[in-house]
Amino acid sequence: DGNPTGPALASGSVAGGLVSGSLGWVPVALSAGRELAANTLYALQVSRTGAVNASNYFVVNVNSALGYTDGVLRLWNGSGWVGRTPNADMPFRVLVDNLIETTTQFKDLLQASGQFLSGVDCETSSRVFASSYRDGMAGAQLEAELLLGAGGPNGRRLMAAVTPDRRVRVWEEPTPTPTLTLERDGSLTGLAGMREVQFTPRLGEYLRVRALAGGPHSMLDAPRLDVQFLEGAAYSPRSGWEVALRGQGMIGARKEAV
Secondary structure, three states: OOOOOOOOOOOOOOOHHHOOOOOOOOOOOOOOOOOOOOOOOOOOOOOOOOOOOOOOOOOOOOEOOOOOOOOOOEEEOOOOEEEOOOOOEOOOOOOOOOEEEHHHHHHHHHHHHOOOOOEEEEOOOOOOEEEOOOOOOOOHHHHHHHHHHOOOOOOOOEEEEEOOOOEEEEEEOOOOOOOEEEOOOOOEEOOOOOEOOOOOOOOOOEEEEOOOOOOOOOHHHOOOOOEEEEEEEEEEOOOEEEEEEOOOOEEEOOOOOO
């Protein structure tokens, strides 16, 4: 019959001063987490503390369209539960706030919101567990960036990039071991001394900076010239690479006359 029975599984309360004079959602945190069973009807009971007062009372919203078919609205008349006349539903929302690994949340978020993406490849698990509740006020991009900001299993940043086949790759920032070198002439070379292909810089890696001539926007403007983290890069056929190092803007290497 839809009437509440048995003891409460969990409960919560909200101060009357937090309820406004207009209709709106009022969040209530339950006292304990409960595992709910499938195909089982549960009751959500709303009541006030203190005596009934005809001039000082609370109102709940109801919907007479009866679009909710998985339950019924019942009212307490002082001695028993009765149906409302005319019949109606009481709008409610159940928000789940499980602690879920941030990389799992990131993957789920992009798979649900990234309609132009073909998949997500997380090369490492963050091992950082965080609240999964979202209030819906922020966009998917901001939420994804916040999840990446929680970092990886070794306390370093999580990096993300979109591949040519529209898959998102996620990895942890590597250890400060340079895999690239920014040469004096503005070129980028790998460990074997091979020049990096133009327009395809390996961002999110560490590079070593050769001693460069001074001057406006030269690498001598950088506070450290040994090992730097490569945040971004742009290539010009005239002047070579411009790189963005951590904590700095775009810095270019000047090609020198031979």
